[in-house]
Amino acid sequence: MMSLGPYASFIVTSYALVTAVVLILIIAIAIDYRSLRQRLRELDQSGITRRSGRSAADLR
């Protein structure tokens, strides 16, 4: 077991906080992506297409 000395709580809190914020960023971006794709698919199904004629949800 790694010994972190008398200031272990400061070290653990720092790493936990960085982990939490990075995870929040990753999850927020992933949720945003899924929500956007879903709304684009709904538009596609309602008959709205891009000028190129491709599907709205097409990633090209």
Added chain:
Amino acid sequence: MTLIDLANPSKFLSLTARVLPWLAAATAIVLAIGLYQSAAAPDDYQQGATVKIMFIHVPNAWLSMLVWGVMSLAALGTLVWRHPLADVAAKAAAPIGAAFTFLALVTGALWGRPMWGTYWEWDARLTSVLILFLMYLGLIALWRAVEDPSRAARAGAVLTLVGAINLPIIKFSVDWWNTLHQPASVMRLGGPTLDRAFLVPLLVMAAAFSLLFVTLLLAAMRNEILRRRLRSLQMMQARAFSSEVDTGSHEGNAPKPKFGAA
């Protein structure tokens, strides 16, 4: 694919779809190596195990400035070259930069309490980084407040370039003023003063956080491009809806609208 090709949002989306899984894997691997080396690093003779906070504090502090630097280049791209992805890049980078700056401030405070005896001191380095954090928040608020994307892009680009003045102030604050924060020990003219046992994990963690930034930036840019596509399609839908209603009222027989509200 040339750099010019990337100006096309569709080609950029296709590139990110191919590159993102590899970038995410590389980030995870380098981060795992960095965390292992950080855990295995010896205690510092003065700081003890608290030196481990430096392995996350310093990369976040570097990235807080690097991200604003990237946004400043993007701001030039918006104002000078009118590159279609420049504003997308700046807008996508701002929340990520704000998160890194927040982490630099908080991990710095958590290191400062046991080492300096205080969480916070209004010295030049800490205050200028706090100002950087507030500028990130201000910029995000500005983009959200202005509805017209092209006006928001120009206003955001100007504010970003004005805010770039803060970067050399942050970097040289420890040399120009008498601060509690220690002077540079890695990026300095005479070379790093850190022992190799601390320098290697620090640089590996910096590489991991840089890879994390690039991965998150590309993913957030992809989202921003899709958001703009959604907005233009919704406007198209609204136009189709209103022209259908107009036609219907001219004929005196308004049909049921084909398209729902955006």
